[in-house]
Amino acid sequence: MIILVATALVAVTLAGAPAQAKPKGGTPEKYVPKSGPAFNNPYGKQDSVRRLIMQVNKTIDSVPRGGKIRISAWNVRSAAITNALIRAHQRKVSVQVVMDRANWNPNNPNQDAARLAAALKQGNKKRSKSDKSFLRRCIGSCRGKHGIPHSKFFLFNKVRVQRGGKKSPVKTVRWVTMYGSYNATELGATIQWNDLFTIKNDEPRYKNFLDVFNQMTKDTPIKNPVTGYDDGVIATGFYPYIGKGITGDPIMDVLNQVSCKGATTNASGTTRIRIAQTSMYGDRGLALANKIAQLKRQGCNIRLVYAMFGNEVLRIMRAAKVPLTHLAYDNNDDGLYDRYVHMKSMAISGNYAGDPGAKIVWNGSANWTSVAIASDEVVGIVRQKWVTNRYMQWIDYMFTHRPAAWGPEHPGNNASSPTGRVTAGSLDSLNTYEARVAATDAYDAMVEQRAKERGVDPYALIKEEN
Incomplete structure (x- = not known):
């Protein structure tokens, strides 16, 4: 359980650490990811499992001498990312990282974060104050009085790119910003479904992220922490969602502008809503659940994939027959859900805010809980048809597919093998709402019984790897 305490900056205290050897491997890359969304699948082929972590590492390795890397993450726990960042620092790249102290402290050792912090302390004497490398930790929200440091973004002021072979010219791409649900961890690749959204050559947005x-890094509450940048196509912003002029709930404000009929984006005229959300509970979760249930009763076409929802939240949505997929699985039969969706995204195609042809995505790091309102979070609104289609297709895929290893008792179509590859034909082997509910309840009851026998919380890992 996460204990929220007063915000304070905890300095890294690793003075006297031995000199760091240069991590092996990591030939400098000439790579930049494609703009837009990327998704990983922990049950896919190897390149699909590690798509996001490889994207981050290859971009780190493509930052040239004199470049700058800035990372905000709830957790840093990956030998591969640590090695890439140490290599960057040792080739005179400025590397600065902020994370949650809850994920590295005497009661929760973190070898990767400790090794990174030690390495980043060395070789800074000739650097300007703003370019010195470091890893810093916050207790509670870095920019607020409560909450947690939960935003997840990666900033690169320049990367080298070479396309078309070794004889092709090397170009520089500037102001690369990545944000989403992916933390700088191995588990983010191997046990979670995540997303990461990339924006390039956008200096004003990059500078807004950099300001935040x-x-x-100062770990001091900001009086009015809500800020952001909107170019009319993509809007990005930051919580804590408090301060002067800030009222209501940002997600409720969105859902209140949805009309279920009159859409021009499909032949049925029905607005489609696709949601992939890790957590939804408490008073905020109940309010949003009631609104989603209302939209379902009004005729919206909804599909929702989740990991950890409150019982009353589920009761409300099931009463309205909101189609739900519990994308959480106990892989080793120890009573803990250890494969689960970690995304925090919603896509709407249809009648929104008076536009019957709207196609919009909301993404980022924020769960639908009260804790998120008080926390450091990054959120995005993307008004692009192709991006909306990608998110809707991916959430539909998660909704209807299960790796074959999960077995027939868990709802959804079994893929052709434990790797999660898809076969042609029907996407959903349980074609009634009641069948999906019954199968979900049966599986969850089995996991909860295992957890009870072992004296553990079945959601402990999900809570820890938020």
Whole structure:
């Protein structure tokens, strides 16, 4: 369980650490990811499992001498990412990282974060104050009085790119920003479904992210922490969602602008809503559940994939027959859900805010809980048809597919093998709402019984790897 305490900055205290050897491997890359969303699948082929972590590492390895890397993450726990960041620092790249102290402290050792912090302390004497490398930790929200440091973004001021072979010219791409649900962890690749959204050559947005990052490093509450940048196509912003002029609930404000009929984006005229959300509970979760249930009763076409929802939240949505997929699985039969969706995204195609042809995505790091409102979070609104289609297709895929290893008792179509590859034909082997509910309840009851026998919380890992 996460204990929220007063915000304070905890300095890294690893003075006297031995000199760091240069991590092996990591030939400098010439790579930049494609703009837009990327998704990983922990049950896919190897390149699909590690798609996001490889994207981050290859981009780190493509930052040239004199470049700058800034990372905000709830957790840093990956030998591969640590090695890439140490290599960058040792080739004179400025590397600065902010994370949650709850994920590295005497009661929760973190070898990767400790090794990274030690390495980043060395070789800074000739660097300017703003370019010195470091890893810093916050207790509670870095920019607020409560909550947690939960935003997940990666900033690169320049990367080298070479396309078309070794004889092709090397170009520089500037102002690369990545944000989403992916933390800088191995588990983010191997046990979670995540997303990461990339924006390139956008200096104003990059600088807005950088301003927020610099505030986070000071670990001092900001009077009006809500800020962001909107170019009319993509809007990005930051919580804590408090301060002057801030009222209501940002997700409720969105859902209140949805009309279920009159859509021009499909032949049925029905607005489609696709949601992939890790957590939804408490008073905020109940309010949003009631609104989603209302939209279902009004005729919206809804599909929702989740990991950890409150019992009353589920009761409300099931009463309205909101189609739900519990994308959480106990892989080793120990009573803990250890494969689960970690995304925090919603896509709407249809009648929204008076536009019958709207196609919009909301993404980022924020769960639908009260804790998120008080926390450091990054959120995005993307008004692009192709991006909306990608998110809707991916959430539909998660909704209807299960790896074959999960067995027939868990709802959804079994893929052709434990790797999660898809076969042609029907996407959903349980074609009634009641069948999906019954199968979900049966599986969850089995996991909860295992947890009870072992004296563990079945959701412990999901809570820890938020």
